[in-house]
């Protein structure tokens with residue numbers, strides 16, 4: 001068994017709110033400085049950068065990347081969906097993109113949405129839809145749509161802005177694979193309302209945050225099954241951020 | 243104010259009114275963040291929101307809100323309407339913005 005150092009919540013230059021310096025180059029720079037073993041790419045409402053970031057990171061750092069997406073539901077709840085397969089993440093990402101309710105937006109004010117090619121160069125600026133918008137799908141619908149694939153579905157930062165409990169007040173009756181919390185206090189609060197399976201992420205929007213380890217997973221290898229098993233068996237070990 | 247009088251408002255469309263509904267509507271609240279609504283919404287409220295998730299019914303039960311209006315011509319989820327029947331919460335919709343709807347309801351309740 002190895003104790004893998006992980007951070008499963010990171011944005012790229014595709015997310016309008018992420019820094020323009022969240023390039024593949026900076027991912028490599030900061031990730032190779034860190035001792036991380038296993039991460040995920042989770043842009044807002046799109047998975048269009050996942051394939052190229054995953055390939056470049058895995059080839060240049062030896063770090064494993066789980067394909068992911070952070071969906072915003074119609075209730076404005078952020079939900080992380082982790083996929084076993086990149087092509088399924090891409091298929092799901094397209095469905096989410098098409099469902100976004102804000103089509104055009106002010107790029108200068110709200111941030112650029114940048115696609116990256118195979119070599120890590122900027123290839124295109126996406127001006128529609130606005131990836132910071134909500135999908136027209138509800139939390140329940142997003143859960144059931146995601147569960148058609150091999151996935152782990154995890155509401156993000158549940159007590160913060162756009163968190164499940166902030167938006168919905170009471171835990172909905174959905175059997176999530178885990179919930180993401182940001183502190184020990186939040187974990188205790190989440191336990192009181194019935195949650196027992198947790199994940200801990202940095203939600204990196206700036207390159208400096210990419211170095212942070214947010215949790216450990218003990219497993220014999222970094223495959224999706226082991227990721228899901230450690231979530232389901234309450235075995236993800238937190239590293240609290242200052 | 244009796245629910246029948248509220249249901250007569252031309253800017254409201256009735257989605258569901260429970261049988262034998264005898265609660266008086268005394269005050270109002272508006273909000274979409276259910277954690278905020280749970281803290282601030284008062285008993286016997288009519289609550290104006292854009293939120294359609296089923297949890298609005300549970301939040302109404304917790305706070306004692308008796309009626310919900312969904313604004314901007316939005317619709318309640320089907321399971322929300324079902325839960326409202328179980329919890330005896332009245333549901334309305336309006337084509338108006340939440341702002342305009344609140345203004346009208348405020349005047350109505352104030353002049354009652």
Ligand SMILES: [Zn+2]
Pocket residue numbers: 070078156157162
């Ligand atoms: Zn988020």
Ligand SMILES: [Zn+2]
Pocket residue numbers: 009011070156203
């Ligand atoms: Zn995020």
